[in-house]
Amino acid sequence: MTNKEFAEFLLPDVEHDWEYYENLYPERNLDDNAIVTRYAPSPTGLPHMGNLLSGFMAYCFAKQSNGVYFLRIEDTDTERTVENGVSKILDIMKDFDITFDEGMINDTDEVGSYGPYMQSKRKDIYQAYARKLIEEDKAYPSFASKEELDEIREFQESTKQRLGYYGRYAKDRHMTKEEAIERINNGEKFVIRMKSPGDFFKTVIINDLIKGKIEMPENDIDEVIIKKDGLPTYHFAHAIDDHLMHTTHVIRGDEWVSSTAKHLQIFDVLGFKHVKYAHLAPLLKNDNGTKRKLSKRKDPEAGLVYYIEEGIPVEAVKLYLATIINSNFEAWLDANPGASISDFKFDFKKVGSSGGAIYDMEKLTNISKNYLSRLKATDVYDRVLNWANTYDKDFASLISKYKDYTISILNIEREQKKPRKDFAKYSDVSNSIWYMYDELFDNKELSYDFKNITDKEEIKNILSTYIDKYYDEADDKDTWFNKIKSLCDELGYASDMKAYKANPDSFKGNVADVSTVIRVALTTSSMTPDLYELLRLIGKTRIIKRFSRFY
RNA sequence: GGCCCGUUGGUGAAGUGGUUCAACACACAUGCCUUUCACGCAUGCAUUCAUGGGUUCAAAUCCCGUACGGGUCACCA
Numbered sequence: 163m164t165n166k167e168f169a170e171f172l173l174p175d176v177e178h179d180w181e182y183y184e185n186l187y188p189e190r191n192l193d194d195n196a197i198v199t200r201y202a203p204s205p206t207g208l209p210h211m212g213n214l215l216s217g218f219m220a221y222c223f224a225k226q227s228n229g230v231y232f233l234r235i236e237d238t239d240t241e242r243t244v245e246n247g248v249s250k251i252l253d254i255m256k257d258f259d260i261t262f263d264e265g266m267i268n269d270t271d272e273v274g275s276y277g278p279y280m281q282s283k284r285k286d287i288y289q290a291y292a293r294k295l296i297e298e299d300k301a302y303p304s305f306a307s308k309e310e311l312d313e314i315r316e317f318q319e320s321t322k323q324r325l326g327y328y329g330r331y332a333k334d335r336h337m338t339k340e341e342a343i344e345r346i347n348n349g350e351k352f353v354i355r356m357k358s359p360g361d362f363f364k365t366v367i368i369n370d371l372i373k374g375k376i377e378m379p380e381n382d383i384d385e386v387i388i389k390k391d392g393l394p395t396y397h398f399a400h401a402i403d404d405h406l407m408h409t410t411h412v413i414r415g416d417e418w419v420s421s422t423a424k425h426l427q428i429f430d431v432l433g434f435k436h437v438k439y440a441h442l443a444p445l446l447k448n449d450n451g452t453k454r455k456l457s458k459r460k461d462p463e464a465g466l467v468y469y470i471e472e473g474i475p476v477e478a479v480k481l482y483l484a485t486i487i488n489s490n491f492e493a494w495l496d497a498n499p500g501a502s503i504s505d506f507k508f509d510f511k512k513v514g515s516s517g518g519a520i521y522d523m524e525k526l527t528n529i530s531k532n533y534l535s536r537l538k539a540t541d542v543y544d545r546v547l548n549w550a551n552t553y554d555k556d557f558a559s560l561i562s563k564y565k566d567y568t569i570s571i572l573n574i575e576r577e578q579k580k581p582r583k584d585f586a587k588y589s590d591v592s593n594s595i596w597y598m599y600d601e602l603f604d605n606k607e608l609s610y611d612f613k614n615i616t617d618k619e620e621i622k623n624i625l626s627t628y629i630d631k632y633y634d635e636a637d638d639k640d641t642w643f644n645k646i647k648s649l650c651d652e653l654g655y656a657s658d659m660k661a662y663k664a665n666p667d668s669f670k671g672n673v674a675d676v677s678t679v680i681r682v683a684l685t686t687s688s689m690t691p692d693l694y695e696l697l698r699l700i701g702k703t704r705i706i707k708r709f710s711r712f713y
Numbered sequence: 714g715g716c717c718c719g720u721u722g723g724u725g726a727a728g729u730g731g732u733u734c735a736a737c738a739c740a741c742a743u744g745c746c747u748u749u750c751a752c753g754c755a756u757g758c759a760u761u762c763a764u765g766g767g768u769u770c771a772a773a774u775c776c777c778g779u780a781c782g783g784g785u786c787a788c789c790a
Binding site for chain 2: 181204235309389443444452489520584646659678
């Protein structure tokens with residue numbers, strides 16, 4: 163029996179040969195330096211922040227080079243694949259506004275001419291190439307059972323040898339075709355392993371775009387390329403797919419570094435051009451003084467839906483990720499206010515190569531506050547309403563009812579060079595402006611803290627004097643504040659802070675204390691935006707009503 | 714255990730042999746400004762770059778060892 167016949171016997175259900183596929187997927191017509199890369203998740207659960215990081219990074223590199231960014235689903239592990247995995251991935255990526263040029267567009271459909279983009283639909287392709295290797299005597303069927311493999315490993319462990327199916331342990335490598343055929347005819351299951359041409363005592367160099375030059379021993383393990391179920395292993399699928407899809411760059415987590423020698427070897431054996439690798443360190447979390455990987459189970463901020471539910475702007479998350487990817491991004495943004503991420507040129511060389519960055523929610527909060535502070539009030543309103551429609555329906559109907567009023571509130575101290583930074587997320591808004599709505603303010607047990615002035619009669623006196631004698635809705639801001647000062651003078655408080663500081667004992671208090679009383683009576687809070695604006699928005703009738711609680 | 718990678722302040726980091734090299738940002742602290750808060754401004758926060766040696770006139774930067782941390786060694790990706 164020839165090798166070719168043997169290959170056909172081993173993998174009988176192959177429709178096309180490998181050359182057919184080589185011709186099916188022509189070279190992409192792109193600029194020389196265009197980056198073709200992909201997001202290649204396995205549909206075993208929801209993406210987490212680490213996935214978003216590498217996915218977003220790949221997206222940026224593809225876009226900035228006029229390349230291609232595609233979505234390939236790696237569902238060769240049929241056991242772990244979950245229902246609707248693809249659309250779940252697509253939905254969350256869409257939430258973060260990351261889109262693909264090619265690939266799956268829902269659980270069953272796809273766009274692009276380099277597909278199928280779902281590995282389970284590419285069985286024929288993998289087997290065609292596996293057949294090629296068998297024909298060339300570069301791969302062979304292996305019958306080693308789980309038990310046999312365990313035995314080998316135990317022996318290797320007890321004799322302190324390297325683990326794995328290699329050298330003299332790879333005994334199926336030398337099995338005759340006749341024996342293999344007989345065992346298969348007897349119903350034995352088998353996998354296909356590649357005959358590794360590697361020598362452990364020789365060195366291979368990997369030029370990682372992030373980590374630089376990495377030297378390691380050549381791979382000499384006869385890796386499984388086709389599993390018992392006929393589907394490929396990750397290693398084999400990676401080589402075939404990224405070759406046929408003309409991927410130029412593979413951006414992935416650094417847990418893959420140690421497999422890279424193996425991958426390059428598979429490329430070589432298949433006669434494929436190498437792809438470039440960029441291995442990214444994981445995101446870390448500070449857990450009681452020790453660093454550990456950010457965990458989807460333990461850390462809510464690791465999950466992506468968290469940001470949607472909390473109402474943290476996805477743009478802020480991406481801004482933060484951009485600074486993790488290239489730490490000079492932040493300085494660049496400062497120097498180019500108003501620029502967008504897509505204007506920035508990311509550089510692989512500037513990606514941190516250390517053990518991993520701590521994912522810092524405080525930093526994200528800061529970025530988010532800055533981001534939101536620069537938006538227009540109407541934009542903030544739309545975003546908050548959109549968020550509240552799902553996550554805080556009562557607040558949504560309230561701000562819908564008072565749309566213009568709400569926008570005015572959101573606009574206080576906003577469109578100026580140094581705007582207020584009150585909110586880091588949409589869910590902060592109701593907590594910080596609730597008192598502006600009578601529905602939330604009236605008929606409710608409220609607690610007031612007037613700070614320095616505690617005497618009830620005095621509070622009543624300040625409020626009633628102010629509203630009766632001094633407050634006029636028609637006043638502009640300077641006039642308004644001058645009247646506050648007049649109020650202070652009349653009641654024995656210092657209207658001038660310097661005068662008060664120079665001689666505190668000659669006053670009952672100062673203008674800050676008086677303003678605080680008005681502010682707190684109006685809102686219950688001593689921490690609010692500009693008092694003049696609040697008074698104007700609330701209006702005299704409602705001011706009187708709120709003050710009357712103290713009469 | 715084998716192999717690989719990493720280690721600069723509370724955090725992210727810049728810096729790869731010497732001209733301010735310990736930037737910048739977050740956080741924190743103090744002060745100023747101010748009707749509160751926020752903003753802003755000012756100042757402070759690593760005499761030292763995990764550690765021990767070595768090379769050099771000169772090292773965070775190059776070399777070797779040690780410690781610690783991470784990854785990997787599946788018919789999972």
